[in-house]
Amino acid sequence: MTSDNIFxxxxxxxxxxxxAGPGAAVILSDFGADVxxxxxxxxxxxxxxxxxxxxxxxxxxxxxxxxxRNKRGLALDLKSPEARDVLRRLVEWADVLxxxxxxxxREKLKLGYExxxxxxxxxxxxxxxGYGDKGPDAQLPGFDITAYWARSGLLSQTxxxxxxxxxxxxxxxxxxTAVSLYSAIVTALYRRExxxxxxxxxxxxxxxxxxxxxxxxxxALCDATFFPLHDRAAPPNATFNVYRAADDIWFLxxxxxxxxxxxxxxxxxxxxxxxxxxxxxxxxxxxSAQLTAILDQTFASQPMGHWREVFEQGHLTFGxxxxxxxxxxxxxxxxxxxxxxxxxxxxxxATISSPIQVHGVAKVPARRAPELGExxxxxxxxIGFSTSEIDSLQAxxxxxxxxxxxx
Numbered sequence: 156m157t158s159d160n161i162f163x164x165x166x167x168x169x170x171x172x173x174x175a176g177p178g179a180a181v182i183l184s185d186f187g188a189d190v191x192x193x194x195x196x197x198x199x200x201x202x203x204x205x206x207x208x209x210x211x212x213x214x215x216x217x218x219x220x221x222x223x224r225n226k227r228g229l230a231l232d233l234k235s236p237e238a239r240d241v242l243r244r245l246v247e248w249a250d251v252l253x254x255x256x257x258x259x260x261r262e263k264l265k266l267g268y269e270x271x272x273x274x275x276x277x278x279x280x281x282x283x284x285g286y287g288d289k290g291p292d293a294q295l296p297g298f299d300i301t302a303y304w305a306r307s308g309l310l311s312q313t314x315x316x317x318x319x320x321x322x323x324x325x326x327x328x329x330x331x332t333a334v335s336l337y338s339a340i341v342t343a344l345y346r347r348e349x350x351x352x353x354x355x356x357x358x359x360x361x362x363x364x365x366x367x368x369x370x371x372x373x374x375a376l377c378d379a380t381f382f383p384l385h386d387r388a389a390p391p392n393a394t395f396n397v398y399r400a401a402d403d404i405w406f407l408x409x410x411x412x413x414x415x416x417x418x419x420x421x422x423x424x425x426x427x428x429x430x431x432x433x434x435x436x437x438x439x440x441x442x443s444a445q446l447t448a449i450l451d452q453t454f455a456s457q458p459m460g461h462w463r464e465v466f467e468q469g470h471l472t473f474g475x476x477x478x479x480x481x482x483x484x485x486x487x488x489x490x491x492x493x494x495x496x497x498x499x500x501x502x503x504x505a506t507i508s509s510p511i512q513v514h515g516v517a518k519v520p521a522r523r524a525p526e527l528g529e530x531x532x533x534x535x536x537x538i539g540f541s542t543s544e545i546d547s548l549q550a551x552x553x554x555x556x557x558x559x560x561x562x
Contacts, residue, residue: 160187161516165344167191168245169226170266171255172199174326175283175299175360177222178333179340180253182509184225185518191245191534192226195233196555198527199223210325211479215503218326220524224497224506228525229534230555233264237553244538246271251279251340258284258294268355278353279343283336287359299360303328307364312371316384332363334510389444392436394418397476398450404459405476408466412436417469422453492518499523528555 165188169180177192177199184190192199204210204218231238246252254266261267268280282288285297286306297306300323304310310320335358343354365372374381382391390396394410410418412435419427427433427449432442439446454462459475466473477485488494497506500523508518531554535545548554 159516160519161513162186162188165189165251166249167251167253168193168249169253171253171283173201173204173255173298174218174222174329175332175336176253176255176281177201178330179281179283179336180226181222181224182333182337182511183251183340185509185511185521186513186516187519188251190226191229191530192223192525193229193231193245194527196230196528196552198230202527209322215501216524217503220497220500220503221506223524224521225519226525227530227534228528229531230528232553232555233266235551235553237548237551239265241535241538241540241548241553242266242271243274244540246274246278248538249275249278250344251281253281253283253336253340255283257296258288272353272355276353277347277351279340279347280353280355281336281340281343282355282357283332284357284359286361288357297360299323299326299328299332299364302360303332303364303367306361307368308371309364309368312368312384314384316386318384328360328364328367331367332358332360335363335366337511388447390447391440391443393439393443393446393450396447396450398454400457400459400462401455402458406459406462407474407476409472409474414469414471415439418471421465421469421471422450424449424453495521497521497523531555 162183165183167180167183167188167190169177169190169192171177171180172194180188180190180192199219201222202216202219205213205216210218231241233242252271254261256264256266258267268282272278272280284293285302286292286295300310304323305320310323313323314320336356339356339358343356346352346354371381387397394408394415397405397407399405408418415433416428419425427446431438433439433446462473463475465471482488483494492508492512493510494505495508495518497503498520500506503523506521508521532545535548535554536542540548545554549556
């Protein structure tokens with residue numbers, strides 16, 4: 156692979172907090188962008204995310220490194236009048252500015268697109284919100300579980316019949332939205348290459364959630380008839396269902412009708428092929444509870460290793476349900492650079508790479524996220540502040556001194 160980085164020389168200021176906005180900046184950094192993470196003197200709340208239930212508990216601040224690796228850190232009190240000149244110089248320096256400050260607070264801080272765009276006509280101003288930047292609920296606060304999952308309709312569908320909605324995996328909607336925001340940014344960068352001008356790009360947790368569930372949303376748009384919530388014991392399709400092997404491992408099979416003979420023969424039940432109840436897809440659907448009961452009994456007779464061989468030999472699509480501790484040991488992850496080494500984070504020696512690969516181009520080696528305000532003086536000098544001006548900024552409190560910082 157070449158060591159040339161696609162975004163080498165691209166300058167990004169990440170003013171966003173939590174996950175979606177910073178996650179987009181991480182993807183840019185993976186391909187060589189110089190990203191400055193700007194935080195309030197108290198720090199991004201996501202610094203303590205790993206201490207908030209139900210996130211997994213650990214001694215290492217794993218979510219902070221995951222969403223802020225490869226960045227330089229600047230602590231800045233945007234509420235301070237003296238911070239305005241720092242912000243202006245950052246915007247003048249940057250190619251991309253990422254924000255997710257709620258719009259009412261953004262207006263008070265004069266951080267909106269109309270406020271900062273005159274400072275840099277080539278700026279890509281990237282905004283991520285909960286529910287979109289227009290409409291009656293544009294100013295509502297939102298997390299991925301409320302906007303991406305609940306309001307989009309995803310949470311209502313990802314459960315079995317009779318079960319209440321449950322909590323999805325932490326940050327899953329945020330990381331999907333981060334890819335959406337990254338896509339908006341690179342689209343605007345391409346436009347800038349052609350036009351020479353910057354852009355104001357947006358996405359939202361809601362829009363990304365609707366897109367993730369767009370098959371169902373599109374079905375609703377055409378007044379389609381929906382099946383009831385999934386019932387594993389009596390599904391609409393017994394060959395599109397979850398089963399359990401003898402060693403208590405759950406797995407899914409997802410088969411097209413032409414694979415039915417391979418399944419019946421593979422599991423040692425060729426008699427099912429001549430059973431009138433299962434003669435065609437329509438009859439299988441009508442008798443799905445009976446077929447599921449037969450498959451339940453059959454699959455419970457052998458461990459997962461046996462069924463894996465059967466499915467692989469029959470070219471049948473299946474997926475084993477893995478827990479996180481199993482997922483990280485999947486050889487596919489390291490073979491495809493999904494899990495990569497993380498430098499400088501102590502015992503936290505690996506991290507999850509962004510899901511985009513450009514063949515022939517190596518990503519930047521992942522390095523730890525910055526401590527709060529770790530690169531204050533370096534960054535301020537880079538954007539034109541003298542030593543005396545930096546001392547003045549520190550004295551005013553706009554930029555806190557380096558003492559007492561913690562990751």
